[in-house]
Amino acid sequence: MNKKTVRDIDVKGKRVFCRVDFNVPMQNGVVTDDTRIRAALPTIQYLMEQGAKVILASHLGRPKGKVVEEMRLNAVAERLSELLGKRVVKTDEAYGDAVKAAIAEMNEGDVLLLENVRFYPGEEKNDPELAKAFAELADIYVNDAFGAAHRAHASTEGIAHHLPAVAGFLMEKEIEVLGKALSNPDRPFTAIIGGAKVKDKIGVIENLLDKVDNLIIGGGLAYTFVKALGHEIGKSLLEEDKIELAKSFMEKAKEKGVNFYMPVDAVVADDFSNDANKKVVNIDEIPSDWEGLDIGPKTRELYRDVILKSKLVIWNGPMGVFEMDAFAEGTKAVAQALADAKDTYTVIGGGDSAAAVEKFGLADKMDHISTGGGASLEFMEGKQLPGVVALNDK
Ligand SMILES: Nc1ncnc2c1ncn2[C@@H]1O[C@H](COP(=O)(O)OP(=O)(O)OP(=O)(O)O)[C@@H](O)[C@H]1O
Ligand SMILES: O=C(O)[C@H](O)COP(=O)(O)O
Numbered sequence: 025m026n027k028k029t030v031r032d033i034d035v036k037g038k039r040v041f042c043r044v045d046f047n048v049p050m051q052n053g054v055v056t057d058d059t060r061i062r063a064a065l066p067t068i069q070y071l072m073e074q075g076a077k078v079i080l081a082s083h084l085g086r087p088k089g090k091v092v093e094e095m096r097l098n099a100v101a102e103r104l105s106e107l108l109g110k111r112v113v114k115t116d117e118a119y120g121d122a123v124k125a126a127i128a129e130m131n132e133g134d135v136l137l138l139e140n141v142r143f144y145p146g147e148e149k150n151d152p153e154l155a156k157a158f159a160e161l162a163d164i165y166v167n168d169a170f171g172a173a174h175r176a177h178a179s180t181e182g183i184a185h186h187l188p189a190v191a192g193f194l195m196e197k198e199i200e201v202l203g204k205a206l207s208n209p210d211r212p213f214t215a216i217i218g219g220a221k222v223k224d225k226i227g228v229i230e231n232l233l234d235k236v237d238n239l240i241i242g243g244g245l246a247y248t249f250v251k252a253l254g255h256e257i258g259k260s261l262l263e264e265d266k267i268e269l270a271k272s273f274m275e276k277a278k279e280k281g282v283n284f285y286m287p288v289d290a291v292v293a294d295d296f297s298n299d300a301n302k303k304v305v306n307i308d309e310i311p312s313d314w315e316g317l318d319i320g321p322k323t324r325e326l327y328r329d330v331i332l333k334s335k336l337v338i339w340n341g342p343m344g345v346f347e348m349d350a351f352a353e354g355t356k357a358v359a360q361a362l363a364d365a366k367d368t369y370t371v372i373g374g375g376d377s378a379a380a381v382e383k384f385g386l387a388d389k390m391d392h393i394s395t396g397g398g399a400s401l402e403f404m405e406g407k408q409l410p411g412v413v414a415l416n417d418k
């Protein structure tokens with residue numbers, strides 16, 4: 025990465041505004057998955073050890089510029105205190121005089137967590153005044169929020185124009201892993217793209233077709249491709265206006281010598297429910313009243329084989345409606361194949377694929393699970409992430 029990191033600056037005795045992505049799931053005021061908090065610990069602990077005064081900032085949810093009580097960061101501060109083994113002071117605002125007073129009390133190595141930055145309308149608008157107000161709190165800016173790096177907001181982008189601005193370790197690792205995959209991949213390089221809609225994955229498929237050896241398609245979006253081949257797909261998900269695009273992707277793959285893998289069979293159901301009647305059919309035999317909700321057993325075998333022969337695999341998007349046990353087998357089979365592929369470097373693009381790998385208890389078998397859903401997707405589309413661009417060059 026050509027951006028400066030926390031290693032390149034002296035933080036001793038300095039007030040460091042560290043943007044993290046603590047946008048974690050919560051239920052009844054308790055953090056139910058602390059993965060993103062744990063992922064930020066190396067940077068936080070490093071700053072503490074170096075004698076910085078660590079001021080953490082994050083968003084949680086989408087409160088749309090207003091205070092939403094359930095989206096306060098108190099429970100996050102508690103969980104972070106437990107993980108650090110040290111009390112984390114939490115302020116009820118994210119800038120202003122009360123916050124400045126709390127910071128003035130800090131000693132070297134102390135950690136303070138600001139209130140949810142999205143309680144202020146200026147955050148998502150990247151308001152220069154709010155960016156300045158954040159910058160006034162600190163001497164140095166560290167961005168470790170890879171998950172929010174695709175957002176040009178006051179705490180992810182604007183503030184970087186007012187202070188020395190460097191990346192944290194999580195940001196550095198995410199950019200290095202994903203960057204190497206896209207610029208200098210070990211081969212064979214396979215991308216697995218699933219999820220609900222073609223529309224959401226157009227940019228990724230387009231960009232990856234120039235880079236991969238194998239492209240595997242699954243999930244709801246596969247049916248638009250099946251339709252493009254001229255098969256009937258019953259009530260399966262279809263984006264009528266993307267059929268031509270699907271055809272052009274398949275043609276482009278052929279021109280580029282990319283192996284394009286599509287489901288050869290499907291688990292179809294007579295209803296979108298876990299208790300629906302279901303059966304396995306060949307992909308060109310989907311009955312008109314049924315819908316495809318998972319890849320079938322032959323497809324699972326085929327995809328497993330491709331995965332095991334790859335040196336690098338990137339996976340984004342489930343193979344079926346994995347939230348329902350009846351249609352989770354395809355997604356599980358892909359996760360299991362990745363876990364079994366010992367000589368393969370496996371990268372999970374965040375969001376639903378990361379959730380699936382967690383659900384099946386296979387997270388620790390993957391080489392890299394990105395903490396960013398939208399951010400990793402935009403990175404894989406080849407887009408520049410504003411939160412990274414704004415940091416100081418090496
Ligand atoms: N065959 C299918 N029919 C209908 N829905 C499907 C099918 N296969 C997968 N899905 C649904 O697609 C959803 C995930 O799609 P999405 O495009 O959001 O994936 P993602 O990119 O992994 O998610 P994220 O945006 O969180 O990163 C899941 O909720 C899953 O149930
Ligand atoms: O969960 C995420 O993907 C990040 O925290 C970004 O959240 P956002 O999509 O609400 O900007």
